[in-house]
Amino acid sequence: MTLHRIVIAAARQTRAAPRREGEAMTGDIVETLRGRALQPLDLADFAAEHGMSAATLRRRFLAETGLPPKAFQLRSRMDHAKQLLVTTDEKIETIAAKVGIDDAFYFSRLFHERESCSPSQFRARYRRS
Missing domain, CATH: 1.10.10.60 (Homeodomain-like)
Known part of the structure; x- marks a missing residue:
């Protein structure tokens, strides 16, 4: 019973944890790119817009979607x-x-x-x- 309460409390803390300054969730980034798919994409500018380097964006995007950002676009x-x-x-x-x-x-x-x-x-x- 106590273990169950600990697991639930940990899950609540994880969901309620605030994002770090300038850090966007990868799902939000995917949806943003989906919405802009018909526009030209400068990966460095797009990454900076989301508070990360192009390499970090590419890595997170690939982990989330299985595709690099340009291929997804x-x-x-x-x-x-x-x-x-x-x-x-x-x-x-x-x-x-x-x-x-x-x-x-x-x-x-x-x-x-x-x-x-x-x-x-x-x-x-x-x-x-």
Whole structure:
């Protein structure tokens, strides 16, 4: 019974522990990057914004998501592109620009590497009628 109380008290203290000055929780950082995925990312500036070095941010981000920040950003962009492909009639060039990739050929190559099909093939396969 006493051990149970100690465990509960320790858990409450951990949850209530204040963050150190300038230290953001990794989950908050992940959500911030998800919200900014379509914008250019300067990793050093982003890390400084969260009170840490780029190396620390990269390490924490990788531990939390399994991906480095830039790869996470690209995955978020491709997920958004897939959504646009199946829900709009916009040209591939327009979708590429909307997800922050100015070169439609580069976008198509990246998309094909990740999805094993071109954006047009993806649209044809998953388009809702």
